Amino acid sequence: MPYIERREFLKLVGAGSVGVGAGFMLRETIKHPQEYLIPHVLAPEDFSTGIATWYNTVCSMCSAGCGISVRTREGRAKKIEGNPSHPVSQGRLCALGQSGLQVLYNPDRLTGPLMQTAKRGSDAFLPITWEEGLSRVSERLDLLRAADRGSRICLLSQGVGGHLAQLFELFMGQLGSERLLHYDFDHPHTLYAANQLFFGEDHLPYYDLKNTRYLLSFGADYLGNWISPVHHSLGFGHSRQGRPDVRGRFVQIEPRMSLSGAAADEWIAARPGTEGILALGLAHHIVAQGHYQGTDRDDWTQALRGYTTTQVAEQTGVPAATITRLADTFAQTNPSLAIGGGGAGNHSNGVDTLVAVNALNYLVDNLGKAGGLLFNPEPAGRVSHPRQASFRTMLELAEDARQGRIEVLIINGTNPVFTMPASAGFAEALAQIPLIVSLSSFMDETTALADVILPSHTYLESWGDDFPEPGIGFPTGAISQPVVSPLYDTRETGEIILGLARRLGLHDAIPWSSMEDCLKDGWREIYERASQETRTESFESFWRAILKAGVWGEKSHREPTFTLAKGVIDNIGVPAPEFSGSPIDYPFVLLPYVSNTLRDGRAANLPWMQELPDPMTSVVYGSWVEMNPTTAKELGLTEGDLVDIESLHGRIRAPVYVFPAIMPDVVAMPIGQGHSEYGRYAKNRGANPIEILSPQMEQHTGGLASSATRVKIVATGQRVKLVKTGGTSRDLGRAIVQTTDATTQSKTGSIHGAKMNSIPITTVTT
Amino acid sequence: MNVSIVPALKVLRPAALLGAVVLFSLVVGYWANVVFLPGTSPEQPINFSHKVHAGDNEIPCMYCHTQARRSISAGVPSVSKCVGCHAEVATERPQIRKLMNYWDNKEPIPWIKVHDLPDFVHFTHKRHIKAGIECQTCHGPVETMDRIRVTSRALDGSFQLDTPWEMGLCLNCHRQYEVENGTDCWTCHK
Numbered sequence: 001m002p003y004i005e006r007r008e009f010l011k012l013v014g015a016g017s018v019g020v021g022a023g024f025m026l027r028e029t030i031k032h033p034q035e036y037l038i039p040h041v042l043a044p045e046d047f048s049t050g051i052a053t054w055y056n057t058v059c060s061m062c063s064a065g066c067g068i069s070v071r072t073r074e075g076r077a078k079k080i081e082g083n084p085s086h087p088v089s090q091g092r093l094c095a096l097g098q099s100g101l102q103v104l105y106n107p108d109r110l111t112g113p114l115m116q117t118a119k120r121g122s123d124a125f126l127p128i129t130w131e132e133g134l135s136r137v138s139e140r141l142d143l144l145r146a147a148d149r150g151s152r153i154c155l156l157s158q159g160v161g162g163h164l165a166q167l168f169e170l171f172m173g174q175l176g177s178e179r180l181l182h183y184d185f186d187h188p189h190t191l192y193a194a195n196q197l198f199f200g201e202d203h204l205p206y207y208d209l210k211n212t213r214y215l216l217s218f219g220a221d222y223l224g225n226w227i228s229p230v231h232h233s234l235g236f237g238h239s240r241q242g243r244p245d246v247r248g249r250f251v252q253i254e255p256r257m258s259l260s261g262a263a264a265d266e267w268i269a270a271r272p273g274t275e276g277i278l279a280l281g282l283a284h285h286i287v288a289q290g291h292y293q294g295t296d297r298d299d300w301t302q303a304l305r306g307y308t309t310t311q312v313a314e315q316t317g318v319p320a321a322t323i324t325r326l327a328d329t330f331a332q333t334n335p336s337l338a339i340g341g342g343g344a345g346n347h348s349n350g351v352d353t354l355v356a357v358n359a360l361n362y363l364v365d366n367l368g369k370a371g372g373l374l375f376n377p378e379p380a381g382r383v384s385h386p387r388q389a390s391f392r393t394m395l396e397l398a399e400d401a402r403q404g405r406i407e408v409l410i411i412n413g414t415n416p417v418f419t420m421p422a423s424a425g426f427a428e429a430l431a432q433i434p435l436i437v438s439l440s441s442f443m444d445e446t447t448a449l450a451d452v453i454l455p456s457h458t459y460l461e462s463w464g465d466d467f468p469e470p471g472i473g474f475p476t477g478a479i480s481q482p483v484v485s486p487l488y489d490t491r492e493t494g495e496i497i498l499g500l501a502r503r504l505g506l507h508d509a510i511p512w513s514s515m516e517d518c519l520k521d522g523w524r525e526i527y528e529r530a531s532q533e534t535r536t537e538s539f540e541s542f543w544r545a546i547l548k549a550g551v552w553g554e555k556s557h558r559e560p561t562f563t564l565a566k567g568v569i570d571n572i573g574v575p576a577p578e579f580s581g582s583p584i585d586y587p588f589v590l591l592p593y594v595s596n597t598l599r600d601g602r603a604a605n606l607p608w609m610q611e612l613p614d615p616m617t618s619v620v621y622g623s624w625v626e627m628n629p630t631t632a633k634e635l636g637l638t639e640g641d642l643v644d645i646e647s648l649h650g651r652i653r654a655p656v657y658v659f660p661a662i663m664p665d666v667v668a669m670p671i672g673q674g675h676s677e678y679g680r681y682a683k684n685r686g687a688n689p690i691e692i693l694s695p696q697m698e699q700h701t702g703g704l705a706s707s708a709t710r711v712k713i714v715a716t717g718q719r720v721k722l723v724k725t726g727g728t729s730r731d732l733g734r735a736i737v738q739t740t741d742a743t744t745q746s747k748t749g750s751i752h753g754a755k756m757n758s759i760p761i762t763t764v765t766t
Numbered sequence: 767m768n769v770s771i772v773p774a775l776k777v778l779r780p781a782a783l784l785g786a787v788v789l790f791s792l793v794v795g796y797w798a799n800v801v802f803l804p805g806t807s808p809e810q811p812i813n814f815s816h817k818v819h820a821g822d823n824e825i826p827c828m829y830c831h832t833q834a835r836r837s838i839s840a841g842v843p844s845v846s847k848c849v850g851c852h853a854e855v856a857t858e859r860p861q862i863r864k865l866m867n868y869w870d871n872k873e874p875i876p877w878i879k880v881h882d883l884p885d886f887v888h889f890t891h892k893r894h895i896k897a898g899i900e901c902q903t904c905h906g907p908v909e910t911m912d913r914i915r916v917t918s919r920a921l922d923g924s925f926q927l928d929t930p931w932e933m934g935l936c937l938n939c940h941r942q943y944e945v946e947n948g949t950d951c952w953t954c955h956k
Contacts, residue, residue: 024795028799048836
């Protein structure tokens with residue numbers, strides 16, 4: 001027995017007990033944490049744990065009206081995909097549509113009614129109850145209505161269609177007000193007006209990209225943001241690769257290369273605003289060369305006499321040889337199609353330009369046939385266009401507000417303070433309106449100026465319906481249904497209106513107790529007039545079938561005949577575009593374009609869209625100004641140099657992005673950034689080019705001629721690093737893309753310079 | 767000249783002894799935790815007995831765990847399901863009173879999970895039920911347990927109590943029944 005000292009013994013005992021404790025705790029810490037199995041109190045009817053439920057509804061992120069399928073699990077929306085049954089999206093969906101989840105789960109959503117308690121715009125909002133909020137608004141409405149001043153109430157909404165638009169009409173009609181306006185920055189007023197002038201139709205035709213062989217696009221970024229990008233992308237894909245023996249060819253005419261320009265076979269830069277002149281140059285050549293043999297050929301010759309190839313080449317900057325080649329190819333390829341819009345439509349001559357594009361389709365007989373332009377039947381329900389406010393209308397509204405002729409303004413989802421140029425003075429005009437109510441789901445720039453905020457559900461929590469514009473050749477519509485229960489103390493836009501109507505005692509005209517009832521009544525009418533083939537035994541089964549499929553449609557088509565109205569030909573002609581600012585002081589034309597990721601700024605609060613690289617520049621999270629390398633060199637600027645972009649009406653600051661695919665005297669900026677409100681992801685990031693635009697208008701429609709502002713570029717001497725995912729756009733001898741032309745290849749049987757390890761060769765067919 | 771390092775090491779003997787004691791006691795402490803606090807049969811908020819329900823009264827498993835044949839998860843019955851019977855059955859027992867308390871407050875019962883797989887395992891009940899596998903094959907003789915215990919199945923089919931589930935358990939079975947792609951990594955780890 002060894003001898004252990006007392007002190008030694010105590011040490012060992014101490015160490016032993018510490019060891020036991022440590023061992024015990026060690027195991028305790030590495031143990032699997034306790035998990036719980038929380039059951040439902042009541043078993044839900046609409047889902048089973050662990051099984052995904054898909055709801056078909058309608059995307060509301062832009063106006064195209066794609067059908068979507070939302071995957072939900074345990075009552076939560078998890079993923080949004082395109083609805084395969086819906087003719088617009090056909091199972092596909094764009095990035096913006098996918099990011100709808102971040103609208104629903106956005107941490108900056110308004111979670112309940114608020115009231116401004118201090119000076120307007122001071123952010124001193126305090127929560128109130130729905131009862132308080134609604135009665136505060138309805139009392140004022142009631143007073144105005146009783147005093148016969150209902151016409152002083154204005155409802156300014158984002159573009160909405162279907163029965164919500166109908167409900168707005170009814171509600172405002174009952175109040176005795178004509179002031180019901182929809183306002184979207186990118187609403188194609190000029191396209192509608194041009195089609196009205198040429199075709200005599202107040203809705204858009206169907207542009208059959210899918211079956212065309214040759215597409216001339218005058219400024220329309222049909223793959224990025226033009227009216228129905230998902231549907232056009234599908235058509236583009238099919239035209240290019242969907243037919244075994246035909247490869248559709250695409251020509252893009254625009255001063256700054258867009259996504260569609262990059263995807264095209266040929267990109268042609270015409271001077272900004274002269275796209276229509278170029279179109280008439282093509283038309284002139286087509287008629288002069290005898291490609292057109294209609295009875296009104298002489299009228300056309302007469303109308304187009306000022307657009308000879310040489311004249312047009314001089315005005316547009318496009319070589320004469322290119323003009324004749326394009327015209328010949330366009331006339332000789334069957335079917336071919338010309339479309340126009342985007343930047344080309346946003347000039348002072350926008351409508352004339354798009355009429356000229358329509359004339360091209362007329363001259364080569366592209367109307368009413370597959371691969372050309374097909375006429376749509378009347379939409380089966382209400383669409384937004386008839387109520388869409390042009391820039392001029394918005395200026396009038398602002399003026400009325402300044403004169404004190406507006407007493408209540410109800411804003412729904414639209415953000416004119418952000419999407420109107422500062423020179424319009426919209427925010428200042430709002431200050432003169434005694435009561436501003438916002439129904440928006442987010443604290444945007446306009447909502448921040450409201451007195452009462454009654455926040456709406458997001459589209460994933462709401463009932464609604466949509467009749468797509470442009471249509472797809474036959475009557476169709478879709479119902480938008482809630483896919484999750486509301487996350488917060490918000491209400492459907494329709495329910496808020498119904499709530500106000502109830503308080504105003506408008507039961508007779510607006511009898512519904514919920515938006516779902518209102519929709520059902522509306523769709524019952526559609527059911528009654530539906531053709532035999534889509535009818536079911538009862539309305540209930542019809543309703544359920546539409547909810548399940550996510551879409552309703554009929555087979556009927558429009559007759560493809562078309563006669564040109566008298567007098568149209570005589571009025572053909574595109575005046576030179578007008579710009580604000582002299583070319584000497586303001587040497588560059590500013591081309592603000594609707595961002596492919598953030599649209600008109602509505603998606604700036606979605607982190608997914610912020611971090612999605614712009615397809616042309618790969619820049620994320622910021623603004624930039626695109627500039628030709630020659631221009632940049634002349635100004636001594638390189639990528640990342642901060643410059644001031646100055647117009648007659650203001651100044652913004654952005655870093656330079658040197659972009660080879662833009663004309664030297666044009667600078668371009670994406671719209672979407674530069675928010676001062678709108679949540680943590682949007683706020684204080686980049687600059688808003690709309691802010692400095694001149695109030696230049698398109699002559700016919702009064703739409704904002706957003707491409708008609710001249711600017712100057714002033715270097716600030718400061719630099720920033722542009723955050724982008726792309727590296728250099730140059731090959732640098734790495735033989736990444738090798739090309740050869742088909743003749744050399746067939747002659748020599750081999751490809752010059754190609755080695756064993758060369759990356760597959762792109763063959764250029766000429 | 768012979769130099770021994772032993773005298774020098776002698777000085778370290780108390781320290782080495784101390785170290786050995788610490789190490790030994792560490793193991794003892796760890797072992798004690800494993801034995802006395804296995805965590806394989808936690809006490810539940812209500813002393814629900816599978817023996818009474820599935821054993822004595824022979825209620826089929828999937829009467830309550832309705833999702834097992836349709837979903838990845840077997841599903842815990844909703845409180846309303848329990849109340850469906852217990853509004854009439856054994857209403858006076860203290861545990862049932864507890865249940866009715868949850869029901870009256872419209873609160874869920876916070877059951878503690880016993881059988882668990884890590885999140886990187888993609889297990890689905892539906893496939894296994896469709897293949898005709900008895901619940902007991904993996905979960906052990908549940909109908910004999912008053913309180914659920916983690917049970918593993920050995921290769922010979924015998925049950926080993928308090929043995930947590932590991933990958934071998936899955937593979938044994940997949941090999942034994944020659945499951946198609948049953949040993950492919952991506953079958954379970956997606």
